[in-house]
Amino acid sequence: MNCHDVDRALIELAGSPAAAFPSQAQDHVRSCRRCQELVGALTLPMDEGATLPASLDRIERRMVADLRPVRPMTHWSGFFAVFAVVFGSFVAFGVYRMGAFALAIMSPLQAWAILSALAISSGLMAYSLANQMVPGSRHRVPPQLLPGGILILLTVAIVILFQFQHERDFWARNWGCIRAGAPIAALAAVPFYLLLRRGAALYPVITGGATGLLAGLVGTSVLEIHCPNLDAGHALVSHLGVSILSALAGLGIGLIAEIIERRPFGRFPKTRAE
């Protein structure tokens, strides 16, 4: 045991007051004049009024120097409006490029009902996402349950509005619609992602899945307006399938983002490495 070990014991003792001063260190202090003087100095009366404020002032100055002005977070309604505009723009663009053949074939009731169901679903998803971006927002519908609920709602709407027909080349036709709808969904996901970065979503998996579903609903909406195939099976597998695939992709990306953030060297390390 030497003076260095006494220092170490004193430091550990200061860091965790419950720890005991090692007996070897005590023995060394009894025999070492320099350590006796040091330990004696550490027991001297403390002039808190003179020493602590100076240190606190220095820490405060350093913290203030590190602070950067931040822009107040937008109200959730602002995010909702942007989601709605982006959603509408991409649907309009997709329909403009591909044509609105389904609207000419569907009955007014079918067209009104399916488009209303899609509008309500997309609105709820955009509302949920906007609230997820603003921490502390009140969620009227639990965000982890909403995507499932919306997929069930759309499935029921399609089953009620359209009839199951036996058609040839079922999978080939489905594949054609998925190939047409998936790129639109992927394209819409880009501005949605950029918008998400403006907020502070705390749960990447839930937010990723919701964003994927909203982007997928863009593809589903375009296909419902464009595709003249009114078979319920086709609408479920290929039109709604685009939303399901997109939601799964978003879920996967969110999961990866969460794993990266939880790693010790991620963006938000849990503890500072010693």
Next chain:
Amino acid sequence: VHEIAMDVLPEPPAQFERRGPIPAFGELVAELPDSQREVLTLLKVGGLSLEEVARATSSTVGAVKQMAHRGYQRLRDLLELRRENGPNGGAQ
């Protein structure tokens, strides 16, 4: 911490007796470099843990320990100087 340390201190032998009055802790650490003074003050006066001092000083626990160790070494040197030169001769 220091109650334990006080128990450790034996009655000072005749040859260890200090020549002048013992300076206050603040007076002693005032002679240390800023970083060492800050760490020792926060540990002793502020009663912060090593982790808290590390956070407060935007540092790491390892760096705080090193700073405290250097501070203690410097305090030993200062106290030795005071003992040899008298209370007014040790200050640099």
